[in-house]
Amino acid sequence: xxxxxxxxKVARLLGTQMVVVIAVLVALWAFLLWGTRPNHPVKTTGxxxxxxxxxxxxxxxxxxxxxxxxxxxxxxxxxxxxxGVRRGVKSx
Numbered sequence: 001x002x003x004x005x006x007x008x009k010v011a012r013l014l015g016t017q018m019v020v021v022i023a024v025l026v027a028l029w030a031f032l033l034w035g036t037r038p039n040h041p042v043k044t045t046g047x048x049x050x051x052x053x054x055x056x057x058x059x060x061x062x063x064x065x066x067x068x069x070x071x072x073x074x075x076x077x078x079x080x081x082x083x084g085v086r087r088g089v090k091s092x
Contacts, residue, residue: 005081006078006081006082008082008083008084009082011078011079011081011082012078012079012082014078015074015075015076015078015079015081015082016075018071018072018074018075018078019071019072019075021071022068022071022072022075025064025067025068025071026064026068028064029060029061029064032060033057033060036048036053036056036057036060037053038050038053
């Protein structure tokens with residue numbers, strides 16, 4: 001039966017990709033906040049005001065932070081796997 005561990009290079013590559021995903025999420029978050037900001041002077045905003053903008057920004061921030069945290073946890077696990085650190089999880 002093959003070993004359940006990843007090769008070191010593969011784990012490091014996947015961990016780096018997880019960190020890149022976090023950077024892309026931050027860029028997406030900044031673009032969404034820029035796109036939903038209230039315009040001054042008020043042009044056609046489609047009915048979005050300061051209250052709706054605040055709610056939208058909070059919702060975007062919570063979702064992006066949750067996704068970034070999940071990717072950070074996976075990246076840390078993959079980097080420790082690349083270093084050869086064993087976790088207390090038993091394989092099948």
